[in-house]
Amino acid sequence: MTQRISVIGVGYLGAVHAAAMAELGHDVIGLDVDAERVAALQAGRAPFHEPGFEELLRRGLAAGRLRFTTDYAALADAEVHFLGLGTPQRADGLGADLSHLEAAVDALAAVLPARAGARTLVVGKSTVPAGTARALAPRIEQVPGAALMWNPEFLREGFAVQDTLAPDRLVYGVPGAAEEDPRVGMLDAVYAPILEAGTPRLVMGYEAAELVKVSANAFLATKISFINAVAEMCEVTGADVTDVARAIGMDDRIGAKFLRAGVGFGGGCLPKDLRAFLSSAEQHGVGEALGFLREVDAVNQRRRSRVVELARELLGDLAGRRITVLGAAFKPDSDDVRDSPALDVAARLLEAGAELVVTDPEAEAGAVRRLGAERFTADTEQALAGAELVLLLTEWGEYRDLDPERARALVASPRIIDGRSVLDLPAWQRSGWTTRALGRGEARSVPSRAGRPVPAGEARPVPSSEGRPAAVPVPA
Numbered sequence: 001m002t003q004r005i006s007v008i009g010v011g012y013l014g015a016v017h018a019a020a021m022a023e024l025g026h027d028v029i030g031l032d033v034d035a036e037r038v039a040a041l042q043a044g045r046a047p048f049h050e051p052g053f054e055e056l057l058r059r060g061l062a063a064g065r066l067r068f069t070t071d072y073a074a075l076a077d078a079e080v081h082f083l084g085l086g087t088p089q090r091a092d093g094l095g096a097d098l099s100h101l102e103a104a105v106d107a108l109a110a111v112l113p114a115r116a117g118a119r120t121l122v123v124g125k126s127t128v129p130a131g132t133a134r135a136l137a138p139r140i141e142q143v144p145g146a147a148l149m150w151n152p153e154f155l156r157e158g159f160a161v162q163d164t165l166a167p168d169r170l171v172y173g174v175p176g177a178a179e180e181d182p183r184v185g186m187l188d189a190v191y192a193p194i195l196e197a198g199t200p201r202l203v204m205g206y207e208a209a210e211l212v213k214v215s216a217n218a219f220l221a222t223k224i225s226f227i228n229a230v231a232e233m234c235e236v237t238g239a240d241v242t243d244v245a246r247a248i249g250m251d252d253r254i255g256a257k258f259l260r261a262g263v264g265f266g267g268g269c270l271p272k273d274l275r276a277f278l279s280s281a282e283q284h285g286v287g288e289a290l291g292f293l294r295e296v297d298a299v300n301q302r303r304r305s306r307v308v309e310l311a312r313e314l315l316g317d318l319a320g321r322r323i324t325v326l327g328a329a330f331k332p333d334s335d336d337v338r339d340s341p342a343l344d345v346a347a348r349l350l351e352a353g354a355e356l357v358v359t360d361p362e363a364e365a366g367a368v369r370r371l372g373a374e375r376f377t378a379d380t381e382q383a384l385a386g387a388e389l390v391l392l393l394t395e396w397g398e399y400r401d402l403d404p405e406r407a408r409a410l411v412a413s414p415r416i417i418d419g420r421s422v423l424d425l426p427a428w429q430r431s432g433w434t435t436r437a438l439g440r441g442e443a444r445s446v447p448s449r450a451g452r453p454v455p456a457g458e459a460r461p462v463p464s465s466e467g468r469p470a471a472v473p474v475p476a
């Protein structure tokens with residue numbers, strides 16, 4: 001049944017949620033304080049790169065089921081209000097900044113009409129520290145007939161539409177954790193087609209629902225840092241981290257996903273959620289329990305420094321050296337550069353005086369903002385031309401599929417660092433490239449300190465002109 005819905009905060013999460021709710025057949029109004037964003041969405045233009053989103057947006061607009069506003073008064077008619085506001089890291093610490101969320105709750109409460117019975121549902125979707133919903137509830141519930149529940153969102157950038165319309169699970173947080181709570185039935189009616197498709201739905205308390213989201217992200221970050229810590233061991237023992245990851249991932253208690261070693265995690269969620277979780281634990285007096293998350297963050301930061309170290313191993317002093325960075329987005333299929341490992345490494349190379357060229361298929365705006373327009377080119381071949389060193393830092397398909405022969409013809413010196421463990425290094429070496437990779441076996445990319453024999457077809461370490469060892473291919 002069609003419901004009147006509002007989505008407050010149409011950033012990444014909110015905009016996708018609004019369009020997805022219209023796709024389910026509801027009558028949806030999205031609100032944001034950013035008038036430019038509202039105008040773009042109302043005109044059917046996606047303010048970010050997300051496969052499938054613009055089609056969904058246009059379909060909703062054309063059907064008359066979706067519109068956008070900056071005016072809270074326009075929301076008064078809706079029965080279900082989703083809160084999709086951002087909770088960024090605070091400027092003065094590790095905790096989450098809840099000011100946007102709090103302001104939105106107060107602005108909404110001011111326009112909600114009093115209704116008899118439980119008739120108005122406010123649904124928090126933002127990622128928040130445990131205790132937030134309980135603290136916000138009285139501000140909503142002062143309006144007769146209005147109630148708050150928490151329903152965290154697990155969408156991944158690049159798969160946002162699919163993750164919203166066909167999620168792994170739905171989590172409902174209500175005080176008392178009771179299935180019979182009238183809020184549960186109201187949200188079930190909104191998500192009816194998703195539930196009918198068999199999606200599991202879990203009802204729990206406010207705090208548990210809040211913790212599901214932060215612990216899921218902290219776990220994913222831990223998994224990535226775990227394999228990256230193993231990569232550090234691989235670098236000193238001569239192992240290849242992709243061999244280790246493949247083998248441990250076959251144990252289904254461990255699982256193969258999120259074991260890709262490389263330059264580490266970034267984006268608008270994992271880094272800040274990890275820090276907010278730690279900060280929240282400290283506030284509750286159990287900081288020690290989550291103290292390991294500090295190490296998870298530290299391992300992640302160390303991978304970025306390690307890439308710069310590898311560049312120095314290959315080139316010596318970086319000042320004035322022509323270096324090309326492939327990738328600026330924090331991951332492929334996204335134009336998001338928030339806390340992007342690729343951009344961070346690029347900025348460090350620039351600071352070291354390198355003559356830098358960065359390229360990315362989608363993240364031009366973010367890269368230009370951080371590094372300046374003169375350092376960016378959208379064309380991969382142009383970016384490679386004249387390079388003395390190439391770094392692959394975001395694994396877009398077109399970089400994975402680069403032809404080493406063709407690339408070699410473009411660069412000034414064939415040296416490459418694979419920061420995402422995606423290249424067939426022996427093939428690159430056969431084309432004359434000197435290769436380095438994070439965690440990928442000394443035999444294949446860096447000299448063996450363990451002195452183990454180098455198998456035929458793999459790289460044999462030889463001293464380079466700078467007196468540092470370099471890897472060259474050994475004919476089979």
Ligand code: UDX
Pocket residue numbers: 153154155156157158217220224257258259260261262263264265266267268269270330331
């Ligand atoms: C994440 C969560 O996956 C999602 O459930 C949550 O709702 C929001 O945060 P997202 O930020 O879109 O989603 O990115 P994700 O795909 O999780 O990747 C995060 C980072 O980890 C990226 O920088 C990615 O490159 C990196 N990563 C991922 C690795 O370095 N190795 C891996 O094996 C997987």
